Amino acid sequence: MAEEVLSKERILDTTEAILRKFGPAKTNMSDIARALGVTHAALYRLYDNKAALKEAVVERWLERSLPPLQAVVEEAAPAADKLYRWLDTLRRFKRSRASQDPELFEMYSSLVTEAPEAIQVHRNHLLDQLATMIKDGIKEGAIAKQEARTTAMAVFMATTPFHHVAHSAEWELPDGDQRFDAVWHLISNGLLTR
Protein backbone atom coordinates (compact mmCIF):
# COMPACT_ATOMS: atom_id res chain seq x y z
CA MET A 1 0.00 0.00 0.00
CA ALA A 2 2.77 2.43 0.97
CA GLU A 3 4.33 1.71 -2.44
CA GLU A 4 1.21 2.87 -4.22
CA VAL A 5 0.68 5.95 -2.08
CA LEU A 6 4.28 7.06 -2.60
CA SER A 7 4.22 6.69 -6.38
CA LYS A 8 6.83 8.69 -8.30
CA GLU A 9 3.97 10.60 -9.93
CA ARG A 10 2.51 11.71 -6.60
CA ILE A 11 5.90 12.70 -5.18
CA LEU A 12 6.74 14.80 -8.21
CA ASP A 13 3.25 16.40 -8.34
CA THR A 14 3.51 17.37 -4.69
CA THR A 15 7.12 18.56 -4.96
CA GLU A 16 6.30 20.64 -8.03
CA ALA A 17 3.38 22.30 -6.23
CA ILE A 18 5.52 23.09 -3.19
CA LEU A 19 8.41 24.40 -5.27
CA ARG A 20 5.99 26.72 -7.04
CA LYS A 21 4.53 27.88 -3.72
CA PHE A 22 7.71 28.47 -1.69
CA GLY A 23 10.34 28.77 -4.43
CA PRO A 24 13.31 26.40 -4.88
CA ALA A 25 15.53 28.07 -2.24
CA LYS A 26 13.00 27.98 0.60
CA THR A 27 11.61 24.48 -0.02
CA ASN A 28 13.17 21.68 2.02
CA MET A 29 12.73 17.92 2.21
CA SER A 30 10.68 18.19 5.44
CA ASP A 31 8.08 20.40 3.73
CA ILE A 32 7.74 17.84 0.96
CA ALA A 33 7.56 14.81 3.31
CA ARG A 34 4.93 16.62 5.40
CA ALA A 35 2.81 17.44 2.36
CA LEU A 36 3.02 13.81 1.25
CA GLY A 37 2.09 12.60 4.73
CA VAL A 38 5.19 10.39 4.97
CA THR A 39 8.30 10.42 7.10
CA HIS A 40 11.48 12.20 6.18
CA ALA A 41 13.18 8.78 5.99
CA ALA A 42 10.62 7.41 3.53
CA LEU A 43 11.31 10.27 1.15
CA TYR A 44 15.11 10.02 1.52
CA ARG A 45 14.85 6.33 0.64
CA LEU A 46 13.71 7.41 -2.83
CA TYR A 47 15.64 10.66 -3.38
CA ASP A 48 19.12 11.28 -1.94
CA ASN A 49 18.60 14.99 -1.43
CA LYS A 50 16.68 18.05 -2.52
CA ALA A 51 18.88 18.49 -5.60
CA ALA A 52 17.95 14.99 -6.85
CA LEU A 53 14.27 15.66 -6.30
CA LYS A 54 14.44 19.03 -8.05
CA GLU A 55 16.22 17.39 -10.95
CA ALA A 56 13.46 14.78 -11.25
CA VAL A 57 10.81 17.53 -11.26
CA VAL A 58 12.61 19.50 -13.98
CA GLU A 59 13.19 16.39 -16.07
CA ARG A 60 9.48 15.56 -16.02
CA TRP A 61 8.63 19.17 -16.79
CA LEU A 62 10.98 19.06 -19.80
CA GLU A 63 9.54 15.76 -21.02
CA ARG A 64 6.15 17.45 -21.36
CA SER A 65 7.50 19.40 -24.34
CA LEU A 66 8.13 16.19 -26.27
CA PRO A 67 4.61 15.02 -27.32
CA PRO A 68 3.74 18.19 -29.33
CA LEU A 69 7.18 18.00 -30.96
CA GLN A 70 6.78 14.27 -31.67
CA ALA A 71 3.41 15.08 -33.30
CA VAL A 72 5.25 17.34 -35.75
CA VAL A 73 7.81 14.60 -36.48
CA GLU A 74 4.94 12.23 -37.37
CA GLU A 75 3.02 14.65 -39.60
CA ALA A 76 2.49 13.55 -43.19
CA ALA A 77 4.23 16.62 -44.63
CA PRO A 78 7.45 17.46 -46.49
CA ALA A 79 10.53 17.26 -44.23
CA ALA A 80 11.38 20.95 -44.71
CA ASP A 81 7.93 22.03 -43.49
CA LYS A 82 8.15 19.70 -40.52
CA LEU A 83 11.64 20.93 -39.57
CA TYR A 84 10.48 24.54 -39.62
CA ARG A 85 7.39 23.74 -37.54
CA TRP A 86 9.39 21.64 -35.09
CA LEU A 87 11.91 24.44 -34.45
CA ASP A 88 9.09 26.97 -34.22
CA THR A 89 7.16 24.75 -31.76
CA LEU A 90 10.27 24.30 -29.63
CA ARG A 91 10.98 28.03 -29.39
CA ARG A 92 7.34 28.89 -28.64
CA PHE A 93 7.26 26.22 -25.93
CA LYS A 94 10.39 27.61 -24.29
CA ARG A 95 9.13 31.15 -24.59
CA SER A 96 5.76 30.40 -23.03
CA ARG A 97 7.38 28.46 -20.19
CA ALA A 98 9.78 31.34 -19.45
CA SER A 99 6.91 33.81 -19.15
CA GLN A 100 4.15 31.60 -17.71
CA ASP A 101 6.00 29.19 -15.45
CA PRO A 102 8.89 31.26 -14.09
CA GLU A 103 9.70 29.13 -10.97
CA LEU A 104 10.16 25.92 -12.94
CA PHE A 105 11.92 27.76 -15.76
CA GLU A 106 14.33 29.24 -13.22
CA MET A 107 15.11 25.77 -11.83
CA TYR A 108 15.65 24.49 -15.35
CA SER A 109 18.02 27.42 -16.07
CA SER A 110 20.06 26.56 -12.98
CA LEU A 111 20.39 22.95 -14.08
CA VAL A 112 21.59 24.02 -17.54
CA THR A 113 24.51 25.95 -16.02
CA GLU A 114 25.18 23.94 -12.85
CA ALA A 115 24.42 20.34 -13.85
CA PRO A 116 24.28 20.20 -17.66
CA GLU A 117 24.45 16.37 -17.58
CA ALA A 118 20.97 16.40 -15.95
CA ILE A 119 19.41 17.76 -19.12
CA GLN A 120 21.48 15.58 -21.45
CA VAL A 121 18.73 12.94 -21.72
CA HIS A 122 16.22 15.55 -22.79
CA ARG A 123 18.64 17.08 -25.28
CA ASN A 124 19.24 13.65 -26.79
CA HIS A 125 15.49 13.14 -27.24
CA LEU A 126 15.32 16.42 -29.11
CA LEU A 127 18.30 15.48 -31.30
CA ASP A 128 16.68 12.09 -32.04
CA GLN A 129 13.51 13.82 -33.21
CA LEU A 130 15.50 16.21 -35.41
CA ALA A 131 17.56 13.34 -36.86
CA THR A 132 14.35 11.41 -37.71
CA MET A 133 13.01 14.34 -39.75
CA ILE A 134 16.38 14.79 -41.47
CA LYS A 135 16.44 11.08 -42.40
CA ASP A 136 12.90 11.45 -43.79
CA GLY A 137 14.12 14.44 -45.81
CA ILE A 138 17.03 12.42 -47.19
CA LYS A 139 14.62 9.60 -48.16
CA GLU A 140 12.31 12.01 -49.99
CA GLY A 141 15.29 13.66 -51.72
CA ALA A 142 14.74 17.09 -50.16
CA ILE A 143 17.99 16.82 -48.18
CA ALA A 144 21.29 15.56 -49.60
CA LYS A 145 22.70 12.29 -48.20
CA GLN A 146 24.59 13.00 -44.96
CA GLU A 147 25.06 11.81 -41.38
CA ALA A 148 21.64 12.77 -39.94
CA ARG A 149 22.73 12.98 -36.31
CA THR A 150 25.63 15.37 -37.07
CA THR A 151 23.31 17.58 -39.08
CA ALA A 152 20.71 17.46 -36.30
CA MET A 153 23.37 18.72 -33.86
CA ALA A 154 24.35 21.50 -36.28
CA VAL A 155 20.70 22.61 -36.72
CA PHE A 156 20.22 22.55 -32.96
CA MET A 157 23.37 24.62 -32.38
CA ALA A 158 22.56 27.12 -35.12
CA THR A 159 19.17 27.81 -33.51
CA THR A 160 20.63 28.19 -30.00
CA PRO A 161 19.45 31.83 -29.52
CA PHE A 162 15.84 30.64 -29.81
CA HIS A 163 15.83 27.72 -27.38
CA HIS A 164 18.80 28.01 -25.00
CA VAL A 165 17.87 29.53 -21.62
CA ALA A 166 20.90 31.84 -21.69
CA HIS A 167 19.05 33.85 -24.33
CA SER A 168 15.60 33.97 -22.73
CA ALA A 169 15.90 37.74 -22.18
CA GLU A 170 15.81 38.17 -25.98
CA TRP A 171 12.71 36.02 -26.57
CA GLU A 172 10.21 38.83 -26.17
CA LEU A 173 12.04 41.31 -28.43
CA PRO A 174 9.71 42.65 -31.14
CA ASP A 175 11.90 41.38 -34.00
CA GLY A 176 12.17 37.82 -32.61
CA ASP A 177 10.03 36.26 -35.35
CA GLN A 178 12.01 38.03 -38.06
CA ARG A 179 15.30 36.87 -36.59
CA PHE A 180 14.05 33.31 -36.38
CA ASP A 181 12.86 33.37 -39.99
CA ALA A 182 16.20 34.85 -41.13
CA VAL A 183 18.14 32.05 -39.39
CA TRP A 184 15.76 29.40 -40.77
CA HIS A 185 16.21 30.82 -44.27
CA LEU A 186 19.98 30.67 -43.80
CA ILE A 187 20.18 27.10 -42.53
CA SER A 188 17.59 25.72 -44.92
CA ASN A 189 18.89 27.36 -48.09
CA GLY A 190 22.52 28.06 -47.24
CA LEU A 191 24.60 31.10 -47.90
CA LEU A 192 26.38 30.00 -51.04
CA THR A 193 25.06 29.54 -54.53
CA ARG A 194 25.64 26.02 -55.86
Add this chain to the structure above:
Amino acid sequence: MAEEVLSKERILDTTEAILRKFGPAKTNMSDIARALGVTHAALYRLYDNKAALKEAVVERWLERSLPPLQAVVEEAAPAADKLYRWLDTLRRFKRSRASQDPELFEMYSSLVTEAPEAIQVHRNHLLDQLATMIKDGIKEGAIAKQEARTTAMAVFMATTPFHHVAHSAEWELPDGDQRFDAVWHLISNGLLTR
Protein backbone atom coordinates in the same frame (compact mmCIF):
# COMPACT_ATOMS: atom_id res chain seq x y z
CA MET B 1 49.18 70.14 -19.48
CA ALA B 2 46.67 68.41 -17.18
CA GLU B 3 44.70 67.58 -20.34
CA GLU B 4 47.60 65.72 -21.82
CA VAL B 5 48.56 63.92 -18.62
CA LEU B 6 44.99 62.71 -18.12
CA SER B 7 44.58 61.39 -21.66
CA LYS B 8 41.83 58.82 -22.17
CA GLU B 9 44.54 56.32 -23.13
CA ARG B 10 46.43 56.75 -19.85
CA ILE B 11 43.26 56.57 -17.74
CA LEU B 12 42.14 53.37 -19.41
CA ASP B 13 45.63 51.78 -19.27
CA THR B 14 45.85 52.52 -15.55
CA THR B 15 42.27 51.41 -14.82
CA GLU B 16 42.78 48.18 -16.75
CA ALA B 17 45.95 47.40 -14.78
CA ILE B 18 44.22 48.08 -11.46
CA LEU B 19 41.13 46.06 -12.39
CA ARG B 20 43.41 43.13 -13.25
CA LYS B 21 45.29 43.50 -9.96
CA PHE B 22 42.39 43.95 -7.52
CA GLY B 23 39.47 42.52 -9.50
CA PRO B 24 36.38 44.52 -10.58
CA ALA B 25 34.57 44.22 -7.23
CA LYS B 26 37.39 45.51 -5.04
CA THR B 27 38.59 48.34 -7.30
CA ASN B 28 37.21 51.78 -6.49
CA MET B 29 37.52 55.24 -8.03
CA SER B 30 39.96 56.35 -5.30
CA ASP B 31 42.42 53.56 -6.19
CA ILE B 32 42.34 54.65 -9.79
CA ALA B 33 42.69 58.37 -9.04
CA ARG B 34 45.61 57.63 -6.72
CA ALA B 35 47.38 55.50 -9.34
CA LEU B 36 46.90 58.30 -11.89
CA GLY B 37 48.21 60.88 -9.41
CA VAL B 38 45.08 63.05 -9.78
CA THR B 39 42.26 64.02 -7.48
CA HIS B 40 39.05 62.08 -7.14
CA ALA B 41 37.24 65.12 -8.59
CA ALA B 42 39.43 65.22 -11.70
CA LEU B 43 38.56 61.61 -12.49
CA TYR B 44 34.83 62.09 -11.82
CA ARG B 45 34.87 65.03 -14.24
CA LEU B 46 35.62 62.51 -17.01
CA TYR B 47 33.74 59.41 -15.83
CA ASP B 48 30.49 59.55 -13.88
CA ASN B 49 31.18 56.42 -11.84
CA LYS B 50 33.06 53.14 -11.72
CA ALA B 51 30.53 51.47 -14.01
CA ALA B 52 31.17 54.04 -16.76
CA LEU B 53 34.92 53.59 -16.43
CA LYS B 54 34.65 49.80 -16.49
CA GLU B 55 32.48 50.06 -19.58
CA ALA B 56 35.10 52.21 -21.32
CA VAL B 57 37.82 49.67 -20.44
CA VAL B 58 35.77 46.75 -21.77
CA GLU B 59 34.84 48.66 -24.94
CA ARG B 60 38.50 49.34 -25.70
CA TRP B 61 39.37 45.73 -24.92
CA LEU B 62 36.67 44.56 -27.37
CA GLU B 63 37.84 46.96 -30.08
CA ARG B 64 41.24 45.20 -30.04
CA SER B 65 39.58 42.19 -31.68
CA LEU B 66 38.64 44.25 -34.73
CA PRO B 67 41.97 44.75 -36.60
CA PRO B 68 42.67 41.01 -37.12
CA LEU B 69 39.06 40.56 -38.24
CA GLN B 70 39.27 43.58 -40.53
CA ALA B 71 42.43 42.07 -42.06
CA VAL B 72 40.37 39.01 -43.03
CA VAL B 73 37.67 41.24 -44.56
CA GLU B 74 40.32 42.90 -46.73
CA GLU B 75 42.03 39.70 -47.91
CA ALA B 76 42.09 39.10 -51.66
CA ALA B 77 40.28 35.75 -51.38
CA PRO B 78 36.86 34.28 -52.28
CA ALA B 79 34.08 35.52 -49.98
CA ALA B 80 33.28 32.03 -48.69
CA ASP B 81 36.89 31.49 -47.55
CA LYS B 82 36.96 34.88 -45.89
CA LEU B 83 33.66 34.29 -44.10
CA TYR B 84 34.92 30.99 -42.70
CA ARG B 85 38.20 32.53 -41.58
CA TRP B 86 36.45 35.56 -40.06
CA LEU B 87 34.13 33.37 -37.95
CA ASP B 88 37.03 31.12 -36.99
CA THR B 89 39.19 34.14 -36.01
CA LEU B 90 36.34 35.56 -33.91
CA ARG B 91 35.78 32.33 -31.99
CA ARG B 92 39.50 31.78 -31.40
CA PHE B 93 39.85 35.36 -30.16
CA LYS B 94 36.97 34.90 -27.71
CA ARG B 95 38.29 31.56 -26.58
CA SER B 96 41.80 32.83 -25.93
CA ARG B 97 40.47 35.85 -24.04
CA ALA B 98 38.27 33.65 -21.85
CA SER B 99 41.24 31.49 -20.84
CA GLN B 100 44.08 34.02 -20.86
CA ASP B 101 42.47 37.24 -19.68
CA PRO B 102 39.82 36.05 -17.19
CA GLU B 103 39.33 39.34 -15.26
CA LEU B 104 38.53 41.38 -18.36
CA PHE B 105 36.49 38.54 -19.84
CA GLU B 106 34.46 38.38 -16.64
CA MET B 107 33.76 42.13 -16.83
CA TYR B 108 32.75 41.75 -20.46
CA SER B 109 30.39 38.87 -19.53
CA SER B 110 28.71 41.03 -16.89
CA LEU B 111 28.16 43.82 -19.42
CA VAL B 112 26.56 41.39 -21.88
CA THR B 113 23.92 40.38 -19.34
CA GLU B 114 23.56 43.58 -17.29
CA ALA B 115 24.09 46.35 -19.86
CA PRO B 116 23.77 44.82 -23.32
CA GLU B 117 23.51 48.28 -24.91
CA ALA B 118 27.16 48.88 -23.87
CA ILE B 119 28.36 46.24 -26.29
CA GLN B 120 25.94 47.25 -29.07
CA VAL B 121 28.56 49.45 -30.79
CA HIS B 122 31.02 46.56 -30.92
CA ARG B 123 28.35 44.16 -32.17
CA ASN B 124 27.49 46.63 -34.94
CA HIS B 125 31.14 46.78 -36.01
CA LEU B 126 31.16 43.00 -36.28
CA LEU B 127 27.92 42.98 -38.27
CA ASP B 128 29.33 45.66 -40.61
CA GLN B 129 32.39 43.51 -41.30
CA LEU B 130 30.20 40.46 -41.96
CA ALA B 131 27.91 42.47 -44.26
CA THR B 132 30.92 43.74 -46.23
CA MET B 133 32.09 40.19 -46.96
CA ILE B 134 28.55 39.13 -47.87
CA LYS B 135 28.27 42.06 -50.31
CA ASP B 136 31.62 41.01 -51.82
CA GLY B 137 30.24 37.48 -52.17
CA ILE B 138 27.14 38.79 -53.93
CA LYS B 139 29.32 40.83 -56.32
CA GLU B 140 31.47 37.81 -57.18
CA GLY B 141 28.34 35.64 -57.65
CA ALA B 142 29.17 33.21 -54.83
CA ILE B 143 26.20 34.44 -52.78
CA ALA B 144 22.71 35.03 -54.19
CA LYS B 145 21.39 38.61 -54.19
CA GLN B 146 19.94 39.44 -50.75
CA GLU B 147 19.88 42.07 -48.03
CA ALA B 148 23.47 41.74 -46.74
CA ARG B 149 22.83 43.18 -43.29
CA THR B 150 19.94 40.78 -42.55
CA THR B 151 22.06 37.85 -43.67
CA ALA B 152 24.98 39.09 -41.56
CA MET B 153 22.68 39.10 -38.52
CA ALA B 154 21.49 35.56 -39.34
CA VAL B 155 25.08 34.28 -39.70
CA PHE B 156 26.02 35.96 -36.43
CA MET B 157 23.04 34.44 -34.61
CA ALA B 158 23.57 30.97 -36.08
CA THR B 159 27.15 30.96 -34.76
CA THR B 160 26.13 32.17 -31.28
CA PRO B 161 27.46 29.08 -29.41
CA PHE B 162 30.98 29.93 -30.63
CA HIS B 163 31.20 33.61 -29.74
CA HIS B 164 28.56 34.47 -27.12
CA VAL B 165 29.94 34.55 -23.56
CA ALA B 166 26.98 32.53 -22.26
CA HIS B 167 28.56 29.51 -23.96
CA SER B 168 32.18 29.99 -22.89
CA ALA B 169 32.07 26.85 -20.71
CA GLU B 170 31.69 24.81 -23.94
CA TRP B 171 34.64 26.40 -25.77
CA GLU B 172 37.25 23.98 -24.50
CA LEU B 173 35.24 20.82 -25.22
CA PRO B 174 37.26 18.36 -27.34
CA ASP B 175 34.68 18.33 -30.16
CA GLY B 176 34.50 22.13 -30.44
CA ASP B 177 36.23 22.30 -33.83
CA GLN B 178 34.00 19.56 -35.23
CA ARG B 179 30.87 21.36 -34.02
CA PHE B 180 32.03 24.60 -35.54
CA ASP B 181 32.76 22.95 -38.87
CA ALA B 182 29.35 21.23 -38.83
CA VAL B 183 27.57 24.55 -38.27
CA TRP B 184 29.69 26.26 -40.95
CA HIS B 185 28.85 23.47 -43.40
CA LEU B 186 25.16 23.92 -42.58
CA ILE B 187 25.02 27.69 -42.97
CA SER B 188 27.25 27.82 -46.03
CA ASN B 189 25.59 25.00 -47.98
CA GLY B 190 22.13 24.83 -46.46
CA LEU B 191 20.07 21.87 -45.48
CA LEU B 192 17.87 21.54 -48.54
CA THR B 193 18.72 20.39 -52.01
CA ARG B 194 17.84 22.97 -54.64
